[in-house]
Amino acid sequence: MFRLDPRLEESSRLLLALTLCEARLQDDARYPWIVLAPRRAGLREIEDLDPAAQTVLMGEIVAAGRAVRAVGAAIGFSVEKLNVGALGNIVSQLHVHVVGRRAGDAAWPGPVWGVGAAEPYGEGLLAGALDAARRALGGGAE
Amino acid sequence: MFRLDPRLEESSRLLLALTLCEARLQDDARYPWIVLAPRRAGLREIEDLDPAAQTVLMGEIVAAGRAVRAVGAAIGFSVEKLNVGALGNIVSQLHVHVVGRRAGDAAWPGPVWGVGAAEPYGEGLLAGALDAARRALGGGAE
Numbered sequence: 001m002f003r004l005d006p007r008l009e010e011s012s013r014l015l016l017a018l019t020l021c022e023a024r025l026q027d028d029a030r031y032p033w034i035v036l037a038p039r040r041a042g043l044r045e046i047e048d049l050d051p052a053a054q055t056v057l058m059g060e061i062v063a064a065g066r067a068v069r070a071v072g073a074a075i076g077f078s079v080e081k082l083n084v085g086a087l088g089n090i091v092s093q094l095h096v097h098v099v100g101r102r103a104g105d106a107a108w109p110g111p112v113w114g115v116g117a118a119e120p121y122g123e124g125l126l127a128g129a130l131d132a133a134r135r136a137l138g139g140g141a142e
Numbered sequence: 143m144f145r146l147d148p149r150l151e152e153s154s155r156l157l158l159a160l161t162l163c164e165a166r167l168q169d170d171a172r173y174p175w176i177v178l179a180p181r182r183a184g185l186r187e188i189e190d191l192d193p194a195a196q197t198v199l200m201g202e203i204v205a206a207g208r209a210v211r212a213v214g215a216a217i218g219f220s221v222e223k224l225n226v227g228a229l230g231n232i233v234s235q236l237h238v239h240v241v242g243r244r245a246g247d248a249a250w251p252g253p254v255w256g257v258g259a260a261e262p263y264g265e266g267l268l269a270g271a272l273d274a275a276r277r278a279l280g281g282g283a284e
Contacts, residue, residue: 045224047204058200062189081234082187085227089243089251092223101231109231110256 002039005093011118013130015067016139020056021096023064025071025133028118029125030107032071032079032100034064034133043094046086057096063137064098070136072100074128075121087113144181147235153260155272157209158281162198163238165206167213167275170260171267172249174213174221174242176206176275185236188228199238205279206240212278214242216270217263229255 004022012024012035020040026033038049038057046054065082072079079100086096099112107115121129146164154166154177162182168175180191180199188196207224214221221242228238241254249257263271 045207046200046226047207047224051201054200054204055197058188058196059193062196065187065189081230082189083227083229083231084188085225085229085253087225087227087253088223089225111227111229111253114252 002041004037005091005095007091008035008037008093008095013126015130015133016137018060018063018137020053021060023060023067023133023137025130026097026099026118027120027126029075029121029129030116030119031105031112032068032075032077032129033112034068034071034098035095036060036064036098037093037095044088044092045094048094061096061098064096067133067136068098068100070132071129074132075125077105078102083112085111085113144183146179147233147237149233150177150179150235150237155268157272157275158279160202160205160279162195163202165202165209165275165279167272168239168241168260169262169268171217171263171271172258172261173247173254174210174217174219174271175254176210176213176240177237178202178206178240179235179237186230186234187236190236203238203240206238209275209278210240210242212274213271216274217267219247220244225253227253227255 012026015023021036024035080102083099154168157165163178166177222244225241
C-alpha cells in the first residue's frame with residue numbers, strides 16, 4: 001500500500017492525486033516547487049516503474065512544470081528555468097522535484113536541495129499558491 | 143543544427159549517439175556520471191520536446207542508470223542510489239545528469255552539482271569506464 005514518507009508529507013501540502021503521482025506543493029516560498037510521488041509502494045528508482053508508468057511520470061513532470069510557472073505567477077516569482085530532480089539520498093522513496101528558478105534566487109545558480117531552511121508561505125500566500133497549482137494541474141480550485 | 147555546448151563537451155567524453163540523446167561520460171572519477179543531451183537544436187526544457195521524444199528521453203534516462211551502475215562496477219564504486227537531474231542554471235542547453243551515489247561519497251547526501259572540482263579519471267581508468275558504459279548502453283566496446 002502506498003504511504004508517503006512522513007518527511008515529504010511534513011514539508012509540503014497536498015495538491016492533487018494525478019494518474020500516477022501524488023502532487024504536492026513544497027511549503028517554501030523561496031521558490032515555486034512541486035513534488036511528485038508515484039502512488040505505489042516500494043519504489044526507489046525510476047527504473048522500478050514499468051515503461052508505461054515511466055511515460056506517465058514524464059507527462060506529469062511536464063505538467064508540474066506548467067503548474068510551477070502558475071504558482072510563480074501567483075506569488076510574483078517569474079520562472080526563468082525549471083529544475084527537475086529525482087535524488088532520494090535522504091528520503092529514498094521515489095519522488096521528483098520540479099522547481100522554478102530565477103537568477104538571484106536563494107540558491108542560484110546552484111541546486112536548491114540542502115540549501116538553507118524552508119520559508120513557509122503563511123496562510124494568506126499559501127491559499128493562492130495552492131489554488132494556482134491545482135488549476136494548472138487540471139483540478140480546479142479546492 | 144545540434145551543437146553541444148562547449149562547457150558540456152569539455153567536462154565529458156562521448157559515449158554513444160542514442161536514438162534521441164548524445165550520451166557522455168562525465169570525466170570525474172568521484173562518481174559514475176552520465177550526461178544525456180538531446181541531439182536537437184534550441185532545447186532548454188523537457189517541455190520543449192514533443193511527448194513522443196519525452197518518452198524516448200525517459201527510456202534513455204533509465205538506460206543511462208544501468209550504464210552508471212556498470213561504470214560503478216568497473217571503477218569499484220558500488221552504486222546505492224541514482225540521482226537524476228535536469229537543471230540548466232549555468233548551461234541552459236537541455237541536458238540530463240544521471241549520477242551514481244553511495245553513502246560517504248564526495249557530496250553525500252547532498253547533490254553533486256557545484257560541489258568541489260572534478261577529478262579526471264586519467265587514461266588507464268578512463269578506458270575501462272568508457273568501455274563499461276558503452277557496453278551497457280548497447281554500443282559494445284569502441
